[in-house]
Amino acid sequence: MPLQELIKSLAATDQQLEKVLANRLKFQPQFKFKFDFVSIMNKDLKYFYISEMGARYFGLKPADMIGRDWKKFINLPSxxxxRLDEKIIQVFNTGTADYENCIDILNIQGQYDYFECLISPIVTSSGEIEAVMCNVTDITERKLSELTLSNQVAKFSQLLDLCPMAIYIVDNHGKIVSVNKAFTEDISSNRVDLIGKQYKLINEYLGIDHEKSAITKALNGIETSQEFLTASEKKYLMSVLPVREQATGAIVGAIGINSNITEHEKFREENQKKQHELLNQYLTENKKLNQLIELCPLGIVLYDNKGNVIAVNKAYWERISNFKEEEFLGRSGQYLLETLGFNWENSPCQQALNGVESLDCYLKNAYGNCYLINAIPLRNYKNTIIGAMTIIHDITEYEKLKEDMVKLDRLNLVAEMAAGVAHEIRNPMTVIKGYLQFLNKKVPDDMVEQFCIVLGELERIEQIITNFLSLARNKLVEYKEQDLNAIIKGIIPLISTDAMEQGIELKINLAEELPHLLLNEKEIKQLLLNLTRNGIEAMSQHGTLTIETIVEGNTVSLCVDDCGCGICKENREKIFDPFFTTKENGTGLGLSVCAGIVRRHNGIIEVESKKDKGTRFIITFNAKTE
Structure with a gap:
């Protein structure tokens, strides 16, 4: 196109732009427009043409600028x-268009505007370069925003440098756009070697597989963390987040943070080691405590805060309860107490769960079993009640022993009195008996019967005195290894006579090969006589009296059975007490003497009886062992 026609076309276009701009300014007076204009220069670098908008930027009209050197109007550094002169001349010389990416011009307000300029040659039909055309585009807003962003990035970089953790930022193309001081120090590099390079370089520095890198995953939208070990044996945790555009959500880059966790890992390992040691110590102490609880001869029960049984020791389910451990675990404390014959309400166990300690609480159930219970609440470190513990001591045998000791003390007291009284009575009774036996030979026949009655009563008194002395016997008794069966056989004739007089059948069942026992023959005979006479007196005519011996392991038992009236339950515990009797003419000393004899032989005397069925006395001796 000829130059004149090009100028006319440009002028027409410029007029149209002026109208559009005028219309917009009517409705938007504050409208800020960009200056995009066209100018044409000749070989002398003078304006051959400039658009209205271009002239207005300099506060002039096109006519004021055409034919004049362009440098007169533009305020640029030398x-x-x-540089611009060289580029315009170069286009004239080479015929090749050139581009200036940024020109900063001081405008009439004293502020800098920024432009891009495309310089193109205008060639005639003969191929001669007649002029150059400059297309100028205002990029002030874009440049200012870039400067603002650059300032913000600079401030952000300063903040990043203050951070002790290594931080790096890559764009969506994987180029490194920023790294902080801590990062460059960690990898012994500098910003110049990193900025603008692909993030693959970071992976190489850190020794991470590029395909498996957390940065690669973050640029694909996956937030990732991974641990890695550097060549200097330092351990790091890499956390990389994708950075998204707020409006569209598109990924525009990624930011990574590398935390040096070497000391943290070392501390964690040491802490785990200490925790492991403490755990082992706790388990050891816990095992010791459990062993101590298991070895404790007292019953121990643990409850949770709801009153359910969570643990019982061996002594409880072996010595106190007949149930197995599994039958209690998980059950309520109420069930456990009810098996012992007690109520849960207001019990020491329930009070302990309410925070009240109960010490040395004495309880006795309907079966006669006695218990001493201590119950305490269990608290955690916050002093909150988490359960309770009870310690149960079965003192039934102790209470029984205490009762036996009371009886023994009473028996000893009676025995001492009996010994004194019997000794004082026996001497004059011997004199009286001797004179009566002498006079019995001198009296008339009609008086003999009366003398026999008196002598019989004297013999009865003498037997009572003998029993008294047996009850009070505290002198050393001589024991010899003897055959119990031989002693029984030696006194059978006397027992048979008594039985025959009452019409009683006597049965003897003696075990064969009975081991020898340490016995006092005189006392064993007295024991057997007392028991058999009691049995004979308890039976009416035509009863059966049985004497037998039994060997079981290391024990030998002597049993005396009758089929008499029996002993009621209320009297069964009293029959061995001195002076207790249910007979009209009884002294209450026979069975007391028997108990004393058995006690001196380190034996046990037991009684089994049913009302109107009969009674069985069982005396158990320990066989002599080598």
Whole structure:
């Protein structure tokens, strides 16, 4: 196109732009427009043409600028003038278009505007370069925003440098756009070697597989963390987050943070080691405590805060309860107490769960079993009640022993009194008996019967005195290894006579090969006589009296059975008490003497009886062992 026609076309276009701009300014007076204009220069670098908008930017009209040197109107630094001059001249010389990416011009308000300029040659039909055309585009807003962003990035970089953790930022193309001081120090590099490079370089520095890198995953939208070990044996945790555009959500880059966790890992390992040691110590102490609880001869029960049984020791389910451990675990404390014959309400166990300690609480159930219970609440470190513990001591045998000791003390007291009284009575009774036996031979026949009655009563008194002395016997008794069966056989004739007089059948069942026992023959005979006479007196005519011996392991038992009236339950515990009797003419000393004899032989005497069925006395001796 000829130059004149090009100018006319440009002028027409410029007029149209002026109208559009005028219309917009009517409705938007504050409208800020960009200056995009066209100018044409000849070989002398003078304006041949400039658009209205271009002239207005300089506060002039096109006519004021055409034919004049362009440098007269544009306020540029000298080096900028030289650079632009060189580019315009170069286009004239080479015929090749050139581009200036940024020209900063001081406007009439005294502020800098920024432009891009495309310089193109205008060639005639003969191929001669007649002029150059400059298309100028205002990029002030874009440049200012870039400067603002650059300032913000600079401030952000300063903040990043203050952070002790290594931080790096890559764009969506994987180029490194920023790293902080801590990162460059960690990898012994500098920003110049990193900025603008692909993030693959970071992976190489850190020794991470590029395909498996957390940065790769973050650029694909996956937030990732991974641990890695550097060549200097330092351990790091890499956390990389994708950075998204707020409006569209598109990924525009990624930010990574590398935390040096070497000391943290070392501390964690040491802490785990200490925790392991403490755990082992706790388990050891816990095992010791459990062993101590298991070895404790007292019953121990643990409850949770709801009153359910969570643990019982061996002594409880072996010595106190007949149930197995599994039958109690998980059951309520109420069930456990009811098996012992007690109520849960207001019990020491329930009070302990309410925070009240109960010490040395004495309880006795309907079966006669006695218990001493201590119950305490269990609290955690916050002093909150988490359960309770009870210690149960079965003192039934102790209470029984205490009762036996009371009886023994009473028996000893009676025995001492009996010994004194019997000794004082026996001497004059011997004299009286001797004179009566002498006079019995001198009296008339009609008086003999009366003398026999008196002598019989004297013999009865003498037997009572003998029993008294047996009850009070505290002198050393001589024991010899003897055959119990031989002693029984030696006194059978006397027992048979008594039985025959009452019409009683006597049965003897003696075990064969009975081991020898340490016995006092006189006392064993007295024991057997007392028991058999009691049995004979308890039976009416035509009863059966049985004497037998039994060997079981290391024990030998002597049993005396009758089929008499029996002993009621209320009297069964009293029959061995001195002076207790249910007979009209009884002294209450026979069975007391028997108990004393058995006790001196380190034996046990037991009684089994049913009302109107009969009674069985069982005396158990320990066989002599080598």
């Amino acid at each position: 080096e900028a003038f030289e």
